[in-house]
């Protein structure tokens with residue numbers, strides 16, 4: 064939700080909605096229990112007033128009464144606040160809060176020799192902090208000295224929270240890295256295949272880079288092709304604090320579409336929020352078949368001589384090697400619109416029309432990331448660049464391709480202000496343990512974690528290298544929810560049993576905590592001080608993130624958790640750098656202030672900023688055109704590819720000799736695909752697990768009152784087309800079972816005409832809530848889509864997630880309706896001696 068047109072909520076109504084929501088949301092008595100109640104006499108806990116803070120969902124002012132956060136008001140400089148801000152307060156107070164250090168029952172009894180098949184049964188024992196940290200330290204020592212660094216997986220980091228100091232994953236890396244080297248990860252779930260293939264093709268990752276400024280697009284562009292992308296939905300959140308100013312340009316775009324000045328095409332099997340907001344034409348492609356559609360566009364451009372030969376000659380290499388494939392000289396299949404129609408479901412004439420329109424004027428392609436989170440996702444990213452190259456507009460104002468328009472306020476004009484640095488994982492101090500990896504890889508591609516657990520010793524291909532999977536014995540994660548992010552939950556549950564010890568550090572009792580042996584309670588950002596940029600690419604200014612409430616229960620800042628861990632191996636000073644948290648914040652601020660002086664931007668001194676101003680804004684920057692430097696001076700500003708040019712054919716990739724990613728983009732059939740593809744006879748519906756409209760991944764799912772504003776029958780919504788619902792006798796509001804060979808979940812049906820027949824969606828991040836905890840195959844009572852997704856690499860090149868290659872069947876649920884598990888924290892067992900010396904069992 065960003066503006067009135069989006070969901071019919073104006074800023075004023077949004078604000079009043081906030082008030083109603085908070086009035087209705089009762090802070091549960093049990094939640095305020097021990098700590099806050101006990102501390103009620105503290106001076107700090109009688110504080111009342113407004114506190115400025117920031118989040119992935121935007122900046123806000125928290126209203127505090129007697130030490131309790133009662134309401135949330137969007138920041139006055141955010142013109143288009145998201146409704147998700149309504150859920151943020153609950154993160155502190157909800158029943159899923161991790162309250163105390165907890166150790167899994169059988170792990171407490173038997174340490175690393177525990178019965179790991181009990182993992183996930185959610186029985187935990189509260190232990191004192193000192194003991195929990197002793198356990199963690201003991202396990203790090205044991206694993207390093209027994210097996211060496213390859214047995215400790217500490218590479219994974221996730222979306223944690225904003226704040227330049229309290230970067231949860233970085234703190235973990237810094238502290239664990241001071242103890243010993245470990246198994247790291249490569250890549251991420253977000254853009255795993257695009258970020259590997261695009262540097263070969265276009266010379267840069269492309270995905271996280273700033274895009275051409277929106278004013279330039281609004282002035283110059285005639286056609287915008289939004290390819291598998293929903294920026295109106297996805298720009299609600301940001302890696303830093305989003306300023307949401309981009310929605311102002313979106314309103315202008317909507318007007319230009321209305322007046323006919325700009326045409327927008329949405330290549331998407333779903334009528335998206337962006338489609339509804341901008342208007343334009345939907346090209347309702349069959350899922351996973353965009354490459355045939357693009358090949359047919361390329362075929363049309365070439366055979367109708369609409370391609371830019373001069374551009375191809377001057378700025379690209381290898382079109383001649385791609386052409387025989389396109390024309391079918393190589394494999395006997397010309398990639399004609401008629402050929403593509405049978406696969407992608409778009410009539411051949413419509414494909415030709417689209418190609419002609421794209422060639423008829425300035426065309427900007429805005430490509431999303433979902434399509435590269437599928438098997439052979441590399442081909443999609445590569446083919447976007449090839450089509451753009453054929454159009455010849457790369458580097459012109461408002462033309463060419465971009466892969467990051469839906470991320471981090473892209474296309475806003477970057478300010479002229481300085482950039483803040485932050486807490487760093489590197490200290491320059493040697494670790495205690497620096498053992499040998501014994502011939503195993505020192506990293507794994509992030510999404511291959513379960514493959515690695517299942518097949519230690521096996522060697523896989525990855526981006527021209529060989530990765531020999533080590534025997535992982537221990538894993539630790541902090542600010543990351545592995546039991547949300549990873550695919551094929553039931554397979555994961557079995558593989559997880561191979562770990563001797565898994566440690567999760569979080570403030571919400573996520574499924575990852577359920578499947579952990581040691582759980583440590585972190586504070587939320589709202590319980591500590593920090594500092595962050597307002598705006599991502601826009602870099603509009605700096606916000607003081609002031610502590611709103613006292614830490615709940617026994618939660619500690621990640622900084623203190625890891626500082627205290629480091630005292631156990633004499634690395635406390637190295638971890639803290641000899642500074643307190645406030646000194647760090649001041650130093651981060653002063654770094655930017657110094658930089659600002661160099662570029663003529665004056666900032667107040669830290670005390671004035673922190674105590675008085677609390678928000679400073681930067682002067683406006685200048686408009687910018689992506690790839691313009693390369694276009695103007697290809698010799699002086701070559702791309703980062705081997706040739707310095709766009710590589711339509713890439714020898715480096717061809718020489719890797721992979722069957723599933725070759726020298727130029729190609730169409731490969733998928734292991735499963737709807738609309739007549741493999742396995743569609745058994746499971747006819749393509750399940751999308753797109754990024755949620757009302758969450759950031761799994762974050763905010765545990766905000767009960769907010770969840771109940773969108774849950775259906777108490778479960779995660781499952782969007783299903785009217786046609787598919789009708790033949791199954793399903794109506795909106797029904798409890799449905801969504802299933803395939805990999806698993807089954809309950810969800811609440813939302814029947815809609817927005818979805819093409821054969822396509823359904825359960826948004827990622829819905830919490831895993833097993834009927835029988837720890838049992839593979841058990842019903843998920845809330846609707847985690849990753850129970851149903853496939854866990855294979857995209858290809859030998861990137862080995863990224865293929866989450867969006869997933870077929871399912873849906874039926875009305877007729878059995879005995881189980882309650883939703885998953886949101887109420889651990890089952891606490893207290894008749895066990897909490898001081899049982901599990902660590903001596905070794």
Ligand SMILES: Nc1nc2c(c(=O)[nH]1)N[C@H]1C(S)=C(S)[C@@H](COP(=O)(O)OP(=O)(O)OC[C@H]3O[C@@H](n4cnc5c(=O)[nH]c(N)nc54)[C@H](O)[C@@H]3O)O[C@H]1N2
Pocket residue numbers: 220221222223224229231252253254436541542543544545547548549568569570571573585586587588621752753754759760761762827828848849852866867
């Ligand atoms: N099926 C499917 N799966 C997907 C995707 C998909 O499209 N489909 N998308 C993938 C993508 S792109 C991504 S980026 C991943 C996201 O996966 P994650 O990054 O793992 O997702 P989050 O839910 O943001 O998890 C962050 C965790 O950090 C915790 N946390 C927040 N702040 C703090 C803090 O200050 N300290 C500590 N210690 N913890 C904190 C939160 O409570 C939460 O549990 O998911 C991937 N999974």
Ligand SMILES: Nc1nc2c(c(=O)[nH]1)N[C@H]1C(S)=C(S)[C@@H](COP(=O)(O)OP(=O)(O)OC[C@H]3O[C@@H](n4cnc5c(=O)[nH]c(N)nc54)[C@H](O)[C@@H]3O)O[C@H]1N2
Pocket residue numbers: 252253254290291292293296297298299300330331332333335348349350351352353431432433434469470751752753754755756757758759760867
């Ligand atoms: N609200 C919100 N915003 C977010 C996030 C969030 O959790 N919540 N997460 C952030 C993160 S970490 C990331 S990585 C990005 C993710 O950004 P993306 O991966 O780009 O986002 P998705 O919403 O998963 O998918 C975008 C679009 O792809 C379409 N699509 C799916 N399958 C196909 C297909 O086969 N063909 C075509 N043509 N289209 C298809 C979907 O219908 C959807 O409209 O979003 C970021 N923004």
Ligand SMILES: [Mo]
Pocket residue numbers: 252253254
């Ligand atoms: Mo992501």
